[in-house]
Amino acid sequence: MVKLSRKERKRAERKEWIIDAAEEVMRRSGFESATMDEIAHEAEVSKGTLYLYFKNKASIHLAISERGSRMLNQSLSKILLLELSGLEMIKKMGQSYLGFVQQYPIYFTAFSYYENLISSNETYNGELAIACEENAREAMTYIVRALQIGMQDGSIKDTYDPKELGIIIWGASKGVIHMAFHKESRNHMRILDDVDFSLDSIINNFVELLGTGMKND
Amino acid sequence: MVKLSRKERKRAERKEWIIDAAEEVMRRSGFESATMDEIAHEAEVSKGTLYLYFKNKASIHLAISERGSRMLNQSLSKILLLELSGLEMIKKMGQSYLGFVQQYPIYFTAFSYYENLISSNETYNGELAIACEENAREAMTYIVRALQIGMQDGSIKDTYDPKELGIIIWGASKGVIHMAFHKESRNHMRILDDVDFSLDSIINNFVELLGTGMKND
């Protein structure tokens, strides 16, 4: 960590404070409905100040995504330190991801929104966008490391390429959690009406299913 | 099928024609950038006419999603008629989904956009939204049927609840395809830069992985 001057520290704090406010507003109004006015009001600063800390609205959104992905990486990274088999690490990562999404649903929404826009919107560029991508790559690396460990300790089949397997696990997990997550937050979601499986049950079975597929016989 | 009067038929045709135009515009400009003016112009009708056929802009978007999901269901439903084991049906469904996304990426984008908005946006309601949900439920049912068949013919473990397994497969497939799909369309996607697995390879391995997990020993 770099040592920051008092001024820089204050600036960083303020920035965090604005991100907090933006998260709150977006939690209430959804991402695109959130206006700069609302965010400024919530953060108890003027609209002009927002632009002192963030280049534009997209930057604020990116900052939220970046913060979320950084937090997620923190929990994932810790799992690699545990005394577990590679397979158990992977399972733990799945559960950890789920826990994160449940605790901070706003970040999950932010990620989805981000992924929908980044391909089409030119505003989504610059330092923060790169940081987000870097965080995503980092998350992937944690998964791949766990897979490599598993292949080493014999808990995971080594017939797959660990990177490719990582992509699959990462994508599949996001998909399952996305679906399960929406089941809870949506009223209109009819698909799952007559299904009363809990989110946890779904994830556990998913992890189990993948685990079996990967397991060394 | 209900028999439609000549007038009703004409109206339905016109509606399809507008949806065609909207798809085209959204393919070009992205979803939120597409304006009613552009759609009207592309459809060669007046802006007012758009509102004669669709309640609002969200309805047009829902109509696209509905059409897409209906088309997908058509391919899925056919798989149930084939002479295959349940497990093979599931694999085929995965490949069929992938093929659909590759052939009609616009629908995939529409689905994603739809899922991002439906939870926060009140305009996403009414008949068409219900139809979309109904189609999603139908897709789920095809999967569950295949799983039931597999459990029956012994190709799939019967230790999972077929409905829950269906949810998992459905979610996981969407996630993997979503990720792989974005890998292709995004420049900024750094996660996968050093990975040169093809979309097909990823999906095949994913299907294989799930298959092994589900397979009866």
Added chain:
Amino acid sequence: MVKLSRKERKRAERKEWIIDAAEEVMRRSGFESATMDEIAHEAEVSKGTLYLYFKNKASIHLAISERGSRMLNQSLSKILLLELSGLEMIKKMGQSYLGFVQQYPIYFTAFSYYENLISSNETYNGELAIACEENAREAMTYIVRALQIGMQDGSIKDTYDPKELGIIIWGASKGVIHMAFHKESRNHMRILDDVDFSLDSIINNFVELLGTGMKND
């Protein structure tokens, strides 16, 4: 003149109506202070309607300039039809220009503003800007024609190139009128405080002075 359909006529009328309103607002508030809100309010249309008739604010300003220069050209063109010597035509044109500026000071202000911005502002482009330039060129042509007539009939020295002389007369006239004009409208103008020559006297003497310079001996 092209025959316009009823709709086109109505549109043209509306456009003129908006220009009228814009002139009025700009007369009151000055050019850059005039806001689209004020113009819309004055024109008794909504702000959106403004954009139905004009691409942007600069276009409205250009439309005023274009109208003004068109009107000026009309008076200049008529002078060429009179039974006068070339020299007398030139003098008449000077007086005509003065009369125009006195009757419609707003256009004179518009021209000045236009000339100040056109070089630096990229918004000043397109059809209307071209029309303005075309009008300016046309005005120049009237002057040059009068000079040529004067050289022919012997009332003007033929030692100057008519085009170059035209530029000089055009520029000098604008400058003199500009100065005299500002003398009247400005409070702060101290240069001329102790000078009580009338605008007309100044212009007449100016015309006389130039005339003597150009006159054939």
Added chain:
Amino acid sequence: MVKLSRKERKRAERKEWIIDAAEEVMRRSGFESATMDEIAHEAEVSKGTLYLYFKNKASIHLAISERGSRMLNQSLSKILLLELSGLEMIKKMGQSYLGFVQQYPIYFTAFSYYENLISSNETYNGELAIACEENAREAMTYIVRALQIGMQDGSIKDTYDPKELGIIIWGASKGVIHMAFHKESRNHMRILDDVDFSLDSIINNFVELLGTGMKND
């Protein structure tokens, strides 16, 4: 000249330094686009300091105009000291003005901008505005003096009032130079496209023309 204390001298220097910076910024970005931020940055002082030396943005602009007009006066004043006929002095003044505009186009732009705004904008007041007016009056006086000398030495007709003639010459010169100046800087200027007279040629002929008009026979 008043003797200034060390502190006052320092303050005056600082002020000049800021004006230098403002000129540079306005040269780059045009007058209205120049922001206080840019000026502060260029001057290597804080934005707040700008307001320590100048009441507001208009004051900075006025200071530029004042400096420019002061410089112009300096060259004009020297001409009166030369051993020339009054008519030749006037011609020399015209050339001197042209030379000034060519060397320091920024001041010419500043003058134009100033004249466009001063009538409508209330911010253009106070000490500096008065100084500008005073400088303009001074320039006029130099011209009038030269005319008086010319009428005395017989090189200039005495049928005109020298003050009125001064106004005319001053205005006409500005107009011709303005036009010729814009011909060079503007791309869109279509009037003069087919005319390839040089700025110098135009001015020389203009001076010649006026000279002939004023000359005593």
Added chain:
DNA sequence: GATGAATGAGCATTCATTCAT
């Protein structure tokens, strides 16, 4: 004196939706 963070009024422009014809 000097700073620069904070302000907030101000503005052009967009676009879904309506409704008179």
Added chain:
DNA sequence: AATGAATGAATGCTCATTCAT
């Protein structure tokens, strides 16, 4: 039914100016 002119609320962003330190 079809049109498209008119609407006006909504919003991101700028920038001259102030003031606490």
